[in-house]
Amino acid sequence: xxxxxxxxxxxxxxxxxxxxxxxxxxxxxxxxxxxxxxxxxxxxxxxxxxxxxxxxxxxxxxxxxxxxxxxxxxxxxxxxxxxxxxxxxxxxxxxxxxxxxxxxxxxxxxxxxxxxxxxxxxxxxxxxxxxxxxxxxxxxxxxxxxxxxxxxxxxxxxxxxxxxxxxxxxxxxxxxxxxxxxxxxxxxxxxxxxxxxxxxxxxxxxxxxxxxxxxxxxxxxxxxxxxxxxxxxxxxxxxxxxxxxxxxxxxxxxxxxxxxxxxxxxxxxxxxxxxxxxxxxxxxxxxxx
Numbered sequence: 465x466x467x468x469x470x471x472x473x474x475x476x477x478x479x480x481x482x483x484x485x486x487x488x489x490x491x492x493x494x495x496x497x498x499x500x501x502x503x504x505x506x507x508x509x510x511x512x513x514x515x516x517x518x519x520x521x522x523x524x525x526x527x528x529x530x531x532x533x534x535x536x537x538x539x540x541x542x543x544x545x546x547x548x549x550x551x552x553x554x555x556x557x558x559x560x561x562x563x564x565x566x567x568x569x570x571x572x573x574x575x576x577x578x579x580x581x582x583x584x585x586x587x588x589x590x591x592x593x594x595x596x597x598x599x600x601x602x603x604x605x606x607x608x609x610x611x612x613x614x615x616x617x618x619x620x621x622x623x624x625x626x627x628x629x630x631x632x633x634x635x636x637x638x639x640x641x642x643x644x645x646x647x648x649x650x651x652x653x654x655x656x657x658x659x660x661x662x663x664x665x666x667x668x669x670x671x672x673x674x675x676x677x678x679x680x681x682x683x684x685x686x687x688x689x690x691x692x693x694x695x696x697x698x699x700x701x702x703x704x705x706x707x708x709x710x711x712x713x714x715x716x717x718x719x720x721x722x723x724x725x726x727x728x729x730x731x732x733x734x735x736x737x738x739x740x741x742x743x744x745x746x747x748x749x750x751x752x753x
Contacts, residue, residue: 473516474558477584478744479576480510481565481737482611483637483706483713486675488661493623498652501664501675502620504611505632508744509737511565511573513540513580517588518556523548526560539605543578544585546601551591557581568645570709572608579612580745587749599625608707615743619666630666635739636722637713640697640732642689644710646679651708654682680705696732700725 485503492498518524523544525535535541540559547553559581565573582598585591593601595614602609607624618627651657658678669675683705684691690705693712697703701714716722722736 474514475516475584475588477513477515477580477748478510479513479561479565479573479580480612480740480744481507481571481573481576482608483507483739484570484677485704485715486664486669487677487679487705487707488664488675489657489659489678490661490663492659497623498659499622500620500624502624503630503632503669504618504620504627505635506611506615506617506740506743507571507637507737508740509564510571510744511577512562513577513584514558514560514562515581515584515588516558518558520556521548521554522556524556524558526558539574539578540581543581543602543605543609546604547582547585547589547591547593547598550601551589551593553589553591555589557585557588566641566643566711568647568709569641569711570646570705570707571639571711572612572707575602575606575608576612578602578605579609582609583613583615583745583749612743612745615746617740617742619669628666630670632739632741633717634741636716636719637737637739638697638700638716638722638726638729638734639737640693640703640712640729640734642687642693642710642712643733644687644689646683646687646708646710648708651679651682654686656685657682677705679708683710693732696729700728 483505487502490499565571599610599613602613603625610625616629617632619630694703703712
C-alpha cells in the first residue's frame with residue numbers, strides 16, 4: 465500500500481503546482497487564442513485530490529474546492545464527467561480536495577487538480593486512455609492541463625499545449641502570494657501587453673538568459689500589491705511572475721539559500737517549495753503498480 469492510500473475506499477493523490485520560468489506572447493491565432501512560449505517547472509508541492517470510486521455512476525463533489533464555484537462548474541467535476549462521457553464509463557466518483565495552491569496566482573492549481581482527476585480516474589476506472597489522449601481531453605478544460613497530465617518539465621509553445629520535455633537542474637523557490645486574483649481574460653486584452661515578441665529559442669533559456677514574463681509589467685503597473693511583493697523579493701534575489709497570475713517567485717540553487725532568504729522577508733505571504741524532476745503524481749502512480 466502506497467503512502468497515498470486511505471481508508472473507506474478513498475485514495476489521495478498529489479496535484480502539484482507549477483511555475484512559468486518565463487512567458488512571452490509571440491502572436492495570435494486566427495481564432496483569437498494567443499501564441500505563447502514558456503518553460504513549465506513542476507513543483508514538489510501543491511494540492512491533494514481525494515477520490516473514491518462509486519458504482520452508481522454519479523460524480524459528486526464533497527466539500528468546496530473553490531469558494532463560490534458551483535459543483536457543475538468545478539474543474540474537478542468537469543474533468544471527471546469529461547472522462548466518463550468520453551469513455552462511456554458506468555462508474556462514478558466522489559471527489560474532494562485539500563487546497564494549498566492560491567487561486568488566481570498562476571501556480572496552476574485548478575488545472576493540476578483537473579489533470580489529477582483525469583489521470584487517476586483513468587487508472588481507477590480502468591478506462592485505458594493513453595497519456596496523449598488524456599492531454600487532449602485536458603486541453604478542453606484549460607491550456608495548462610496537458611502539462612500536468614504529461615507530468616514532465618517542458619518547453620511549451622502554441623497556446624501552451626505543444627510540449628517538449630526539458631531537463632532542469634535542482635532548485636528551490638521562495639514563492640509569494642500578493643493576495644490578488646489576476647483576471648487572465650482581461651489581461652490578455654490589456655492594451656499595454658506585448659503580444660508580438662520575437663520567438664525565443666530553447667538555447668536562449670538553457671544558456672541562463674532570463675526571458676521575462678509578458679504579464680509582469682502590466683500587473684506591476686495595475687496592482688500595487690504585486691509591485692509591493694516585487695520590491696520585497698528584490699531584496700533577496702531576482703523576482704519573477706508565474707503565468708498570467710499574481711504569484712511571484714525567486715529561484716535558488718540550494719535549500720539553505722532559499723531558507724535564509726525566506727527568513728529575511730517580512731510582511732509577505734511567502735513559503736518554500738522545491739522544484740521537481742517530474743510530477744509527484746507520476747511517482748504516486750508508479751508506487752501503485
